[in-house]
Amino acid sequence: MASTVQQSEMSAGEIVLGLLIEQPDSCYHLDKRIAERLGSAQFSRGAASRAVERLLERKLVRTADIEERAELRVVDGRKKTVYEATPSGVDHFERWLRASTQTPPVREELHAKIALWGSAELPRLIEIVREAELACTMQLQDSNREKRVERQVGGASDWERTMQLIVSAGEAMWWDARIKWLQDVRMYLEREHARRQSTAPPRRTRAPAR
Amino acid sequence: MDPVLSLRGVSLSFPRGRRHVVRVLADVSLDIHAGENVTVLAQRSQGKTSLLRVAAGMERPDRGSVRFAGQDVWRLSDRRRSRLLSGEIGLVERAAPHLDVPVITGVALPLLDRHGRRGAYARAKRALAHVGASECARQHWGELADSERALVALAHGIAREPRLLLVDDLAATLGLGEHADIADLLGALAAERGIAVLLCAGEMGPTPNCDRIASLGGGELLVAPATPAKGTNVLEFPGEHRRRASS
Numbered sequence: 001m002a003s004t005v006q007q008s009e010m011s012a013g014e015i016v017l018g019l020l021i022e023q024p025d026s027c028y029h030l031d032k033r034i035a036e037r038l039g040s041a042q043f044s045r046g047a048a049s050r051a052v053e054r055l056l057e058r059k060l061v062r063t064a065d066i067e068e069r070a071e072l073r074v075v076d077g078r079k080k081t082v083y084e085a086t087p088s089g090v091d092h093f094e095r096w097l098r099a100s101t102q103t104p105p106v107r108e109e110l111h112a113k114i115a116l117w118g119s120a121e122l123p124r125l126i127e128i129v130r131e132a133e134l135a136c137t138m139q140l141q142d143s144n145r146e147k148r149v150e151r152q153v154g155g156a157s158d159w160e161r162t163m164q165l166i167v168s169a170g171e172a173m174w175w176d177a178r179i180k181w182l183q184d185v186r187m188y189l190e191r192e193h194a195r196r197q198s199t200a201p202p203r204r205t206r207a208p209a210r
Numbered sequence: 211m212d213p214v215l216s217l218r219g220v221s222l223s224f225p226r227g228r229r230h231v232v233r234v235l236a237d238v239s240l241d242i243h244a245g246e247n248v249t250v251l252a253q254r255s256q257g258k259t260s261l262l263r264v265a266a267g268m269e270r271p272d273r274g275s276v277r278f279a280g281q282d283v284w285r286l287s288d289r290r291r292s293r294l295l296s297g298e299i300g301l302v303e304r305a306a307p308h309l310d311v312p313v314i315t316g317v318a319l320p321l322l323d324r325h326g327r328r329g330a331y332a333r334a335k336r337a338l339a340h341v342g343a344s345e346c347a348r349q350h351w352g353e354l355a356d357s358e359r360a361l362v363a364l365a366h367g368i369a370r371e372p373r374l375l376l377v378d379d380l381a382a383t384l385g386l387g388e389h390a391d392i393a394d395l396l397g398a399l400a401a402e403r404g405i406a407v408l409l410c411a412g413e414m415g416p417t418p419n420c421d422r423i424a425s426l427g428g429g430e431l432l433v434a435p436a437t438p439a440k441g442t443n444v445l446e447f448p449g450e451h452r453r454r455a456s457s
Binding site: 134137145166176182 | 251252253256386387390397413414415416417418419420421422423424425427428430432433434435
């Protein structure tokens with residue numbers, strides 16, 4: 001199925017660092033927390049451990065030596081290393097948090113394909129757009145389900161709920177705009193295809209209406 | 211158990227002159243079970259209202275079947291079909307009511323036949339309380355804010371205690387918090403009362419509180435499957451890991 005992933009400039013490094021400042025944790029749990037908090041950003045499983053490696057090199061995090069949070073250390077009978085932020089890690093994160101935010105570049109596969117498609121084989125392009133549209137509705141549906149579970153679990157403070165609402169609104173509206181663009185593209189291409197069929201050199205049989 | 215609403219291969223088009231037709235719905239299929247909350251995302255004049263009218267048994271499709279709780283609604287007599295609409299199906303539109311009466315009277319009016327005066331008013335009062343619009347009961351439509359109108363329209367829909375609630379773009383023009391409230395209300399109606407909810411929306415809204423999402427455009431309804439296989443990310447490309455890892 002076609003990829004419609006937004007190429008995000010959001011770095012896993014800062015997110016992992018922020019989560020470790022909130023609470024020392026293992027890579028296993030970090031992956032879960034990233035998915036909960038930033039589901040639509042679609043960081044792959046294992047993103048946390050790669051980020052932790054880079055953060056370790058830069059001495060922004062270190063392995064934590066804490067006995068009281070033993071539940072974090074063993075998952076499925078396997079021991080996990082727990083990491084925590086260093087003071088310079090906290091500094092780095094604070095600077096990142098307060099720095100101005102850049103506009104993310106719109107740079108993704110489907111745009112390139114449409115730009116380079118040429119005039120042949122319109123039906124295949126329409127199919128690709130249709131797949132992307134369906135994939136987006138599924139993605140929105142999935143992230144929405146996760147958010148709902150989170151809300152039902154509860155335990156969040158008013159502040160956390162407000163922030164969750166704002167983040168989730170941003171995500172939902174992004175997918176909304178995306179789906180509408182894909183709807184427009186699909187309908188436009190379908191019309192264009194129908195127009196070409198009807199003005200094509202005379203043929204004995206008319207193309208069946210879809 | 212039968213789905214509350216089942217559309218199969220539904221097509222609908224309107225003639226324009228002798229040669230042309232406007233295709234509104236093309237081979238649309240959709241099942242909604244009790245307690246399920248489905249959102250259809252569509253832009254303007256892409257068949258949102260037509261889809262709802264077909265689902266409500268108000269518009270007969272050119273092709274395909276419309277079933278309510280297993281019954282083909284177009285095999286019922288006109289009388290029984292209209293009883294469905296006045297009893298078991300709630301259609302929520304935000305159009306101004308035809309009569310300029312207080313809100314509670316407007317909500318109670320369609321219930322008078324079936325429940326009598328006291329019963330109708332009691333139900334109307336309960337419905338307004340349920341959506342959190344009790345304080346609007348004595349106002350007239352013209353005095354209400356957009357967000358209050360949305361709530362009153364919803365009260366209209368649920369006052370008859372329907373099994374299927376069809377909602378036409380209720381939260382358009384609302385702000386983030388109000389939109390979220392409506393989404394939560396619809397979600398709760400499905401989850402707590404077991405109502406099947408079909409919302410046709412022009413905007414997804416900040417917190418889509420639904421079980422399934424579909425996209426309607428050019429007459430075609432793309433329905434995301436109810437339960438994608440666990441652990442598969444449909445958007446993940448084989449090269450994705452590498453690209454991210456190297457970034």
